[in-house]
Amino acid sequence: VVDICTGDLGSPAYRKYDLEAWMPGRGKWGEITSTSNCTDYQSRRLNIRFKDPQTGSNRFVHMLNGTAVAVSRTLIALIENGQRADGSIRLPSCLGIPDIPAPGV
Structure with a gap:
């Protein structure tokens, strides 16, 4: 999990976390999903x-914005990390x- 620095956040994001997986073919970590706390933006x-039950006033909700999972990048990480010498x-x-x-079995 990577806590993204404020200089790399988009306008609506107050805070953002990326989930990364090791990708041996790239030789580095790669983002497979991210989630931002956008507060009330x-x-x-x-x-x-x-409606706030304690005060009775209407307030703006706070929202999260995120991708479920980048399927292709997740599959790459699973396949590359799980591949054996025989190809299974x-x-x-x-x-x-x-x-x-x-293959071929």
Whole structure:
């Protein structure tokens, strides 16, 4: 998890976190998803409010903005990190998917 510095944030973001995975083919870490805390920046423009139960006043909601998962980059990380010498691919057991056999098997 990478806490992105404020100089690299877009206008709406108050704080942003990237989740990265090791990509052996690139020889470096690569972003597979990111999430930004946009506080009330977007809700003011969209006029999205809630009624505060303690004060009874309408207030702007705080919003998160994020990508679910960059599928292609996630697959690259899984395949490259799980590939064996014979070409088969071992996937993390938590995915509940059996290993992928080597081509031609």
